[in-house]
Amino acid sequence: MTARTWAVALTGLNGHMVEVEADLSQQTPGFDLIGLGDRALGEAARRVHNACKNSGLDLPRRKLTVNLSPASLPKHGSSFDLAIAIAALGTEGTLDAASLARTVHLGELGLDGRLRPVPGVLPALHGAREAGFEHVVVPVGNEEEARLVPGLDVHPAVSLAHVALLHGADLEDPGDLQPVRVAGAPQTDEPVLELADVIGQDEAVAALIVAAAGGHHILLSGPPGAGKTMLARRLAGILPDLDEEAALQVASIRSLMGENLTRLDHRPPFVAPHHSASLAAMVGGGSRAARPGAIARAHGGLLFIDEAAEAPRAVLDALRQPLESGSIEIHRSEFTVRFPARFQLALATNPCPCGLFGVVGEECICPPASIRRYAARLSGPIRDRLDIDVRVARVSAAQVSSHERGATSTADARVRVIRARDRAARRWSGMPWRLNAHVPGTWLRQGEYRLPPDARAPLDRALQRGSLTLRGYDRVLRLAWSVADLDGADKPELAHVGRALYLKKGMMS
Numbered sequence: 001m002t003a004r005t006w007a008v009a010l011t012g013l014n015g016h017m018v019e020v021e022a023d024l025s026q027q028t029p030g031f032d033l034i035g036l037g038d039r040a041l042g043e044a045a046r047r048v049h050n051a052c053k054n055s056g057l058d059l060p061r062r063k064l065t066v067n068l069s070p071a072s073l074p075k076h077g078s079s080f081d082l083a084i085a086i087a088a089l090g091t092e093g094t095l096d097a098a099s100l101a102r103t104v105h106l107g108e109l110g111l112d113g114r115l116r117p118v119p120g121v122l123p124a125l126h127g128a129r130e131a132g133f134e135h136v137v138v139p140v141g142n143e144e145e146a147r148l149v150p151g152l153d154v155h156p157a158v159s160l161a162h163v164a165l166l167h168g169a170d171l172e173d174p175g176d177l178q179p180v181r182v183a184g185a186p187q188t189d190e191p192v193l194e195l196a197d198v199i200g201q202d203e204a205v206a207a208l209i210v211a212a213a214g215g216h217h218i219l220l221s222g223p224p225g226a227g228k229t230m231l232a233r234r235l236a237g238i239l240p241d242l243d244e245e246a247a248l249q250v251a252s253i254r255s256l257m258g259e260n261l262t263r264l265d266h267r268p269p270f271v272a273p274h275h276s277a278s279l280a281a282m283v284g285g286g287s288r289a290a291r292p293g294a295i296a297r298a299h300g301g302l303l304f305i306d307e308a309a310e311a312p313r314a315v316l317d318a319l320r321q322p323l324e325s326g327s328i329e330i331h332r333s334e335f336t337v338r339f340p341a342r343f344q345l346a347l348a349t350n351p352c353p354c355g356l357f358g359v360v361g362e363e364c365i366c367p368p369a370s371i372r373r374y375a376a377r378l379s380g381p382i383r384d385r386l387d388i389d390v391r392v393a394r395v396s397a398a399q400v401s402s403h404e405r406g407a408t409s410t411a412d413a414r415v416r417v418i419r420a421r422d423r424a425a426r427r428w429s430g431m432p433w434r435l436n437a438h439v440p441g442t443w444l445r446q447g448e449y450r451l452p453p454d455a456r457a458p459l460d461r462a463l464q465r466g467s468l469t470l471r472g473y474d475r476v477l478r479l480a481w482s483v484a485d486l487d488g489a490d491k492p493e494l495a496h497v498g499r500a501l502y503l504k505k506g507m508m509s
Contacts, residue, residue, distance in 0.1 A: 001023075001024050001091050001092070001093055002021060002022065002023045002024075002091065003021070003022050003087050003088075003089075003090030003091045003095070003097060003100060004019060004020065004021045004022075004087060004090075004097075004100065004101050005019075005020050005083050005086050005087045005090070005100040005101065005103060005104075005105055006018065006019060006020065006083065006101075006103065006104045006105065006128075006133065007020050007068075007079065007080045007082075007083035007084075007104065007105060007106065008079070008104060008106065008124035008125075008127055008128055009068075009073055009074070009075045009076075010077075010120050010123060010124055010127075010256070010289075011074075011290075011335060011337055012290060012292075012330075012337035012338055012339055013123045013249070013252050013253065013256070013339065013340070014123070014127065015123055015124045015125075015126060015127015015128060015130075015131075016073055016127065017104075017127070017128065017131045017133075018035075018068050018069065018070075018073065018075065018080070018083075019068075019069045020066065020067075020068055020069075020080065020083040020084055020087045020105075021066070021067050021069065021087060022064060022065070022066045022067075022084075022087035022088045022090065022091050023064070023065045023066075023067070023091065024060050024062050024063070024064055024091040024092070025062065025063045025065070026062060026063070027062070027063035028063060029061050029062055029063060030063055030064070031045045031048075031049065031059075031064045031066075031088075032063075032064070032065045032066070033045050033066050033068075033084065034065065034066070034067050034068070034071065035066075035067050035068025035069060035071045035075060036068070036071055036072065036073065036074055036075060037068060037075045037076070037080070038074070038075065038076040038077070038288045038289070040076065040077055040078050041068075041075055041076065041077070041078070041080055044078065044080060044081050044084050044109075045084075047078075047081055047108075047109045047110075047111065048081060048084055048085040048088060048109060050111040051081075051085060051109040051110065051111060051112070051113045051160050052085060052088075052089065052113070052160065054111065054112050054113045055113035055159060055160045055161040055164070055174070056161065056171060056172070056174075057089055057160065057161065057164055057169070057171065059088055059089070060088075060091060060092055064088055064091065066084050066087060066088060068080065074288065074334050074335055076288050076289040077118065077119075077120075077289065078108035078109075078116075078118060079106050079107065079108060079118040079120070079121075079124070081107060081108050081109040082105040082106060082107035082108075082109060082115060082137065082160070082163065083104075083105035083106070085109060085160055086100060086105055086160075086163060086164070086167065087100070089164060089169070090167075094168075094169055094170060095164065095167040095168055095169055096167050096168040099166075099167045099168065100167055102133070102134070102135055103133075103135040103136065103137060103155075103167075104125075104128045104133050104135070104136045104137070105136075105137045105163070106118060106121060106124060106125075106136065106137070106138050106139075106142070107137070107138060107139040107142075107157070108139075109160060110180065112159075113159045113160045113161060113174075114158060114159045114160075114177060114178075114179070114180050115138075115139035115140070115141075115157055115158065115159060115160065115163075115179075115180065116139060116141070116180045117139045117141030117142045117180065117181070117182045118139070118142065119255060119256055119257065119258040120255055120256050121138060121142045121145050121146055121255060122145050122146075122148060122149065122248075122251055122252045122255035122261065123252040123255060123256065125138075125146055125149040125152060126149055126248070126252065128152070129149055129150075129151055129152055133152075134151070134152060134153050135152075135153045135155065136152055136153070136154055136155065137155045137156075137157055137163055137166065138154060138155070138156055138157070139156070139157065139158075139179070139180065140156045140157065140158050140179035140180075140181075141179060141180055141181045141182045142156075142182070143156035144261065144262045144263070145255060145261040145262070148248075148251065148261065148263070148264050158177045158178075158179045159174055159177055161174040162174065182258075182260040183260075184258070184259065184260045186260050186262055187259070187260060187261055187262045187263060187265065189265070189267070190236075190267065190270060192237040192410060193230075193233055193234045193236075193237050193410070194234070194237075194409065194410050195208075195234045195237065195238065195406060195408055195409055195410040195413055196406040196407075196408065196409045196410070197230075197234075197406065198227060198230055198231060198234065198406045199395060199406055200395035201227055201231065201392060201395070201406075202406070202407060202408075203390075204220070204227075204231055204390050204392050205231070205406060205407075205408050205413075206408075207388050207390045207503055208231060208234070208235050208238065208413075209238065209408070209413050209416060209417060209486065210388065210479065210482050210483055210486065210503060211235065211344065211346075211387070211388050212235060212238045212239055212344075212413070212417045213416070213417045213420035213421060213424075213436075213482045213485060213486050214387075214420070214424070214435055214436035214437045214478060214479065214481065214482030214485070215344055215435035215436065215437035215438065216344070216387035216388055216436075216437045216475075216478070216479060216482065217323065217344060217345040217346070217385060217386045217387050217388070217437075218232075218235070218344075218345070218346050218347075218386065218387065218388040218389075218390060219308075219346075219347045219348075219349070219378075219383070219386045219388065219389045219390065220232060220346065220347065220348045220349075220390050220392055221348070221349050221350070221351060221389070221390070221391050221392065222350070222351065222391055222392035222393060222394075223350065223351065223355045223356055223357075223358075223359045223362070223393075223394055224350060224355045225394060226392040226393060226394045226395070227392060227395065228306075228348035228349075228392050229306055229348055231390075231392065232302075232304045232306070232346040232348055233270070233272075233304070234410065235302060235304075235344075235346060236268060236270040236301065236302045236304075237410045237414075238410055238413040238414045238417055239268045239301065239302065239344075239414075239417070240268075240414065240417060240418050240421060241266040241267060241268075242266045242267070242268055242300050243266075244264075246299075246300045247264050247265065247266045247300075248264065249299060249300065249340055250265070250268075250269055250299060250300045250301070251264055251265065253292050253296055253297055253299060253339065253340075254297070256291065256292055257291070257292065257297070268300055268301030268302060269297060269298060269299070269300060269301035269302070270298075270301055270302050270304065271294050271297050271298040271301065271302070271303050271304070271343075272303075272304040272305070272306065273294040273303075273305065275305060275306060275307040275308065275310045275311040276310075276311070276312075277294065277311075277315065278312075278315070279312070279314050279315050279318060280293065281293055281294060282294050282295055282315050282318055282319075283295060283318050283328060283330065284296055284328065284330055284339065285330055285332075286330075286332075288334070290330045290332070290335070290337035290339075292339050293328075295318070295319070295322050295328050295339075295341045295343070296328055296339035296340065296341050298341070298343040299339070299340045299341050299342055299343055300340075300342065300343065301343060301344070302343065302344045302345075302346060303343045303344070303345050303346070304346045304347075304348070305345075305346075305347050305348070306348045307348065307349065307350070308347040308348060308349045308377075308378060309349040309350065309374055309375075309377040309378060310377075311377075313377065313379070316377075316378065316379065316382055317379065317381070317382070319345065319382065319385075320381055320382065320385060322341040322343075323345060323385045324385070325341075326340065326341060326342035326438070327339065327340055327341050327342075328341040342438075344437075345386070347378070347386070349378065350374075351371075351374075351375075352364055352366045352370070352371045352374050352375075353366050353370055353371075353374050354366050357371055359393075359394065384469055384471050384472055384475075385471070385475075387437065387475045387478065387479055387503070387504060388479070388503045388504065389503070389504065389505065390503075416486060419485075419488075420482065420485035420486045421434070421435065421485075423485045423488075424436050424481070424482075424485055436478045436479075436481045436482045436485070437478055437482075439478060439481075440474075441470070441471075441473070441474025441477065441478075444474065444477040444478065444481070445473075445474070445477070451477070451480075451491070451492060451497070454494060455492060455493055455494045455496075455497050456477075456497060457494070458494075458497055458498055458501055459473055459476055459477070459497060459501065462501065467505075468504075472504065475504060476497070476500045476501050476504045477492075477497075477500075479499075479500035479503055479504060480492035480496045480497045480499075480500040481496075482500075483496040483499050483500055484496045
C-alpha cells in the first residue's frame, strides 16, 4: 500500500512542495529513503524508527521505501522527519489517507517521539500557502512563527503521537508532554537611539535625513571621536517602518537563521558586522544549504560597516553587485540561491591610519604614500556607488560645554522622512520602485522627469570635466529629487541640484 503527504524544501526563501510517498512491499524488511537528500536526511530513518517505537506506533515489518518527489530537487535538513514518519505509518491504512494528502508536515523528530522546532518555517509555509495548501502541522516551538502566515490552518503538535491522533490513529492519548521550545532568546525590540543626542553636527544630521528620505548610501569620514558611529547608528532610527511584504521578507530571512520569531517586526533591521568579517559571512553560503549573510540580513534596513578601510578589499567589492541589483546570488554546483538585498549602506572610515590627517591642532604621523594607500582601500567603484560623502569634524569644546541638545530629534526627523517618501511614492506610483535611490538614471535624464538646462547646468559641467562619472551623475539626480521632496518642491531646482552635488562630492561640517 502507498501513502502520501507533503513537506517543503527550501532554496533560499523559495519553498518548493515535496510529495513524500511511502510504499510497502513484500521484500526483505528494511527502510530505504530516496530522493536526493543530504546527510541529515539520510539519518532520518533512524530517528523515525526510534520515534515511532517510543510513541507506541510500530512501523510495518516489511520493505518500506520512502520517496521525496521531485527526486531531482536537492533537499536538506531534518524538517522532513515528521512527513516521512507519517507517510510510513500511513502505509498500513490506519490513518486517514485524505487527511494526509491535504496536510503539510514540518518538524524534526526526537528519539522519544517529541517534535523539535526547525528553522525556515516562515518561508516554507509561505510557499505552501502559495501552492494552495490550507492545513499544516508544525512543532509547538514553531507555532507563533507559523501563525504569522495568514490563510493557514495551523496544527501545533508536541509529539508524533499527537499528529497520528490528528489523522485518525487508533491510539491512546499520550497525555501532556513537555514541548521542545526554540533555543535562544525571545524576539525583542532594538532600542531607538535619539538623534538629538548628537551635538555640533547639524550638517551631518541634515545629510542623514536626506539619505533616509531617498534610501541613499552614505560614507562618513573623519577622525576618531568625531561621532561617525553615533551618527550611523541613529540613521536606522529615522527610517520608516516596513510594509507587510517587506516585513515578511525580513522575518523569513531571520527564520532561516534559526531565530526565535514570535511576531512580525516592522522596524527596519540594523546589521553591523565587524570590519574583519569574512567574505562568506558577508555574502552567505554553504555547501548543501545556503544561509544568508550580512548583506541579505540587512534587506529592508541598514548595513553599517565601521572602520571600512580596514575591511578586506574582497569584502567591500562584494557589495558592488547587490548595491546595483538589490539582490545577492550564491552559486554552487548543485544549486543557485537568490536572496533579496535591497538595503542602505553606511560606511565609516578614518582619513588615514592614525586618524589625524587634516585635524586642526593635531599632527598626522603617516607618510603621504601611506595616506594614499589607506584612502585607496575604498575602491573607486565603491565610492562611485555611495550617494553621500560626509566629512565629520570633531566637536569643539564650546559646543560640548553649551549643554544644548541637537536641533533635530529622532521623532521630528522620521516625520520629515515619511513625508518625503510619501511624495516619492506618489510620484513613482505604477512603477516598480518607491524610493528615489532605486529609480534608473535613464528615467531622470529624459522624458517628463528631465530637469531644465539651467537646473542641471552644474551637473553637466562636472560630467564634462570628468569629476563625475555617468553613474555619479545619475546618483546626484536622485539626491536632488530627495532634497526637493524634503523641501516640498514638485521638481528639483538649481539650489536642490547644487545641494545634491555638494553632498555627493564631500561636505565638511
